[in-house]
Amino acid sequence: MTDTTAAPSERRVPVWAEGLIGQMLALLIALTGGAVIIMLVGESPLHVYTVLLRGAFGSTENIAGSLLQATPIIVCGVAACVALRGGLFNIGVEGQLYVGGFAAAWVGFTLNLPAGLHVIVALAAGMAAGALWIALPAIMRARFNANEVVSTILMNYVAVLLTSYLTIAVFKRPGGWSETEPIAETAYLPQLLDGSRVNVGLIIGLALALGLYLFLRFTGAGYAVSAMGSNPKFAAYGGVRVKRNILLVLLSSGAIGGMAGGIETLGVHRRFMEGFAPGFGFDGVIAALLANGNPIGVVFAALFFGALRKGSLLMEVETGASREIITVIQALIILCVSAQILIRHRGGISGEKRWKF
Amino acid sequence: MAADVATDYAIEMIGITKRFGLLTANRDVSFAVRKGEIHALVGENGAGKTTLMNVLFGMHLPDAGQIRVNGQQVDITSPQVAIGLGLGMVHQHFKLVPSLTVAENIFLGMEIVRGGFIDRKAQAAAVRALSVTSGLVVDPDRVVRDLSVGIEQRVEILKVLARGARIVILDEPTAVLTPQESRDLFRTLRGFTDQGMTVILISHHLDEVLDVSDTVTVLRDGAVIGTEPAKALTEARLAQMMVGRPVDFGRKERQGTAGAPVLTLSRVHARDDRGLPALSDVTLTVHAGEIVAIAGVDGNGQTELAEVVAGLRMPSFGDIALNGHDIAGAPADIVRSAGLAHVPANRLVRGVDAQASITSNILMGRQNTAPFAKGGMIRWPRVRAEAAALIKRFDIRTQGPAAPVKSLSGGNMQKVVLAREFTQGKPFLLIDQPTRGVDIGATEGIHDEIMRRRAEGIAILLISVQLDECMKLADRLLVMFQGRVVADLDPLSATTNEIGMHMMGASQNRKVSA
Numbered sequence: 001m002t003d004t005t006a007a008p009s010e011r012r013v014p015v016w017a018e019g020l021i022g023q024m025l026a027l028l029i030a031l032t033g034g035a036v037i038i039m040l041v042g043e044s045p046l047h048v049y050t051v052l053l054r055g056a057f058g059s060t061e062n063i064a065g066s067l068l069q070a071t072p073i074i075v076c077g078v079a080a081c082v083a084l085r086g087g088l089f090n091i092g093v094e095g096q097l098y099v100g101g102f103a104a105a106w107v108g109f110t111l112n113l114p115a116g117l118h119v120i121v122a123l124a125a126g127m128a129a130g131a132l133w134i135a136l137p138a139i140m141r142a143r144f145n146a147n148e149v150v151s152t153i154l155m156n157y158v159a160v161l162l163t164s165y166l167t168i169a170v171f172k173r174p175g176g177w178s179e180t181e182p183i184a185e186t187a188y189l190p191q192l193l194d195g196s197r198v199n200v201g202l203i204i205g206l207a208l209a210l211g212l213y214l215f216l217r218f219t220g221a222g223y224a225v226s227a228m229g230s231n232p233k234f235a236a237y238g239g240v241r242v243k244r245n246i247l248l249v250l251l252s253s254g255a256i257g258g259m260a261g262g263i264e265t266l267g268v269h270r271r272f273m274e275g276f277a278p279g280f281g282f283d284g285v286i287a288a289l290l291a292n293g294n295p296i297g298v299v300f301a302a303l304f305f306g307a308l309r310k311g312s313l314l315m316e317v318e319t320g321a322s323r324e325i326i327t328v329i330q331a332l333i334i335l336c337v338s339a340q341i342l343i344r345h346r347g348g349i350s351g352e353k354r355w356k357f
Numbered sequence: 358m359a360a361d362v363a364t365d366y367a368i369e370m371i372g373i374t375k376r377f378g379l380l381t382a383n384r385d386v387s388f389a390v391r392k393g394e395i396h397a398l399v400g401e402n403g404a405g406k407t408t409l410m411n412v413l414f415g416m417h418l419p420d421a422g423q424i425r426v427n428g429q430q431v432d433i434t435s436p437q438v439a440i441g442l443g444l445g446m447v448h449q450h451f452k453l454v455p456s457l458t459v460a461e462n463i464f465l466g467m468e469i470v471r472g473g474f475i476d477r478k479a480q481a482a483a484v485r486a487l488s489v490t491s492g493l494v495v496d497p498d499r500v501v502r503d504l505s506v507g508i509e510q511r512v513e514i515l516k517v518l519a520r521g522a523r524i525v526i527l528d529e530p531t532a533v534l535t536p537q538e539s540r541d542l543f544r545t546l547r548g549f550t551d552q553g554m555t556v557i558l559i560s561h562h563l564d565e566v567l568d569v570s571d572t573v574t575v576l577r578d579g580a581v582i583g584t585e586p587a588k589a590l591t592e593a594r595l596a597q598m599m600v601g602r603p604v605d606f607g608r609k610e611r612q613g614t615a616g617a618p619v620l621t622l623s624r625v626h627a628r629d630d631r632g633l634p635a636l637s638d639v640t641l642t643v644h645a646g647e648i649v650a651i652a653g654v655d656g657n658g659q660t661e662l663a664e665v666v667a668g669l670r671m672p673s674f675g676d677i678a679l680n681g682h683d684i685a686g687a688p689a690d691i692v693r694s695a696g697l698a699h700v701p702a703n704r705l706v707r708g709v710d711a712q713a714s715i716t717s718n719i720l721m722g723r724q725n726t727a728p729f730a731k732g733g734m735i736r737w738p739r740v741r742a743e744a745a746a747l748i749k750r751f752d753i754r755t756q757g758p759a760a761p762v763k764s765l766s767g768g769n770m771q772k773v774v775l776a777r778e779f780t781q782g783k784p785f786l787l788i789d790q791p792t793r794g795v796d797i798g799a800t801e802g803i804h805d806e807i808m809r810r811r812a813e814g815i816a817i818l819l820i821s822v823q824l825d826e827c828m829k830l831a832d833r834l835l836v837m838f839q840g841r842v843v844a845d846l847d848p849l850s851a852t853t854n855e856i857g858m859h860m861m862g863a864s865q866n867r868k869v870s871a
Contacts, residue, residue, distance in 0.1 A: 220724035237707045238721035239690030
């Protein structure tokens, strides 16, 4: 039976392809917009983008650099993804990254533990700190339906400034800049390649993404989270405990965000430095949005952002374009993706979805 | 065709074809409405009624065909053009601004202005004048938010009249009205035609179509099946034209007697979302193999009753027992495992995840239990097989189990909900508005399924604002008014009039235990 008032049931492209085409379009528009700005500063977009590509993929070293940049974005992206799939928006990944990084470093330079165990305890401390950091917004959201977007953003500032204070005023390395003592060697995250700081964190990130994908796809609990994300009233009707799930989803998201910070401090800097991971948390959130909440897609989006970050270094050296071009491109991606969400919601039938931006 | 013949007609749509992609919503439709008549346009959901009226009202441009209004060939390119030609449309879903007054709504976008300010007095006077000529009495200064649905509809019609409409199109106007309100509406419409106006009525309530209209046009699958004087038609004949096969209308045959109590509510009270009392002292029992129907005008506590029973709202007082378990205030998963299956009132809000596949929707509520899950893992092959089997058994028209639910028509979407809830072997079924927005053919199938569940000895609480549905299915009929059960009736002996009086609160000082 056909229904003229609803969308016709003929569908020329499958749903996933439709989504992919949309995201590719968002990328294309963003890159075009970036090109216009590059032209405005008097450079050739083709040249700038070529240099960018070369900077990201031109040599083994550059590729390793791109992977290094992508690692925290993958983990942060998975963190944002967990929340997104539950219909929640954790924009505080950046803050969880900072407190998680600090907590892991603190375990690293304070405790004396055997190798291996030390890493695990430090990462666990990072996760606990991340979860603690989102606990207040999570409880407020589950209990009083307080918008988590605002509360998680606000927690970011507190996290950045608090870790700053602890680093400078309490744990400052004597004679050093604004950084703590180095962590013990037993707490180092093993490196994957000689001559590069790419570390096991990349594997952890990939495993988390795969794990989240499998969890959502194949477990009853994952099904409940997805259902809550796309229609919370439907989930509640079907017997899903929505409040409890909101709490669990946000706490998990925060824990993974905290782990991202731990991976950065244990694997890359081996100490906590003020401003050690600028914007990785936000990049992760954008990656999750660009991937439309698909954990596998998050990996690719994060690799793309990592490559942009790495490539932009060479771009700044070799061309007149500033690194901020990358920020412009990311901002345009956010615009396109949110426009897409808006269109989808306007055409949506339930009309009851909570608006997210 | 000679011009003097054409002047008999207010509207002539000739050879209208409208396609959406691969779908032909209207195929060579010719539809003519005489001046001064009430012309009913009937057909199942998806038959093309709404598309045809949207073409007439300038919201869609036809791919082929022409339109004449009062004998003049016209190009209706927008609703503004249609309004300029004296057409007015009263939509099924009201488009009023709740926070504005009646007069402000009626004159929205065409305010009477004096010295740069809205002249409220003049607007109120104009509304009163319109009330006199149309017979639709409203208080121009009331805020729309405080009005009942029936009055809101009056405002909606006045709005159309204030824009000078002489040809009024009403889309499913009685869907939200009590029998009495419907009768008032039809009297008003008859008054319009007595004044030389023309009315087009879109409906799928066959009895009212036959009662009120002069001429009936039936659409099926986008084409006209026939146009006939209402006097020459019977309900059975009309239904057959719409569905394409004979349809059974009578009260359903039933065997077996009621068994032990399955659901009991005693002295249940509850509040609505705003914290106001919504259920007062509701006591009722549903036995195995029995259908207890709750009739009433929408918004008299039925929603809260369903939510309290389904574990979606905390009762503020009272006891609820399901299948021997105390479930008052228990969460939905506990109530479900105690024996609830639930068809919710609004499938899109609560009954489905529209973005997800049919398979995924079939799983809801069973994602942690055998046979569809083991050790926390979902056994998707089994779920898919179940979905495929249910699609076949419930005749869900779809491309397959992987199709997203949003690609289905309303009736088929409802079948997905029924298929999930009816096949879990639960001893108690809560069914809220099972056929809302579902066409006649599918409605019949749904009613048959409900009767089959009854025969299996399942206890059924049916909530419906459609009185004929309650009468057709119920063993006992309870009427709710302002959160109370005000009548407990035998559907075999109760008259529509009697039930209607209870629905309007004529018996509200009487308390009934059921």
